[in-house]
Amino acid sequence: MSKSQLTLTPVETVACCSPLVREPLSAERAERVTPLLKALADPVRLRLVSIVAASEGGEACVCDLNDAFDLSQPTISHHLKVLHDAGLLDRTKRGVWVYYGVRRDVLADVAALIGGGA
Template sequence: MSKSHLTLTPVETVACCSPLVAAPLSEETAERIAPLLKAIADPVRLRLLSLVAAHDGGEACVCDLNDAFDLSQPTISHHLKVLHESGLLDRSKRGVWVYYRVRREALSDLGALIGGGL
């Protein structure tokens, strides 16, 4: 049985804040970053974010995401709404479907905060 390997690709970071190990966060920065962390603290939302980011073209419709979960479509839509309202996903409506795209700058902000030298 072969093991699968995860390949990480570098993400261009936006200078939102210093990494946690470099300097204490300001109150303003903590207030800005906390909702992002709260949104991805839920396992379903973390998986949804990952599925959208990994989807062909970096964009996914709700209809593309339902089969990955044993949850109702309204529940999936609620989680996507939380991710959108936190600033992690952009969305656009096309006909009856809503398409989601990851906001790369938000992920870069999180990566710069958490990954800086840990």
């Protein structure tokens, strides 16, 4: 690990340490991991991740995602941005379309943090 502990991103932080139940989480680690959980803690975003993850190749076009919800296009775009900024979704532009792909490794790290001691 070349980066200083002080500059770890949420994704790096959640990947680096023992699960919740092993030893108390430090305040700094908790602060850095929380954005990932906040990103998942919304019904629309949870479904977005799920739809993307369950799609072939683990990615889906925004046009399809918009159709899956009864929400405005800007709202979906906003939620996708939140998930992307958190590091949970990759973004790829192909022609006019944008595809979001799930970071399964990050999901797995989050899961390991929460349930790693069970």
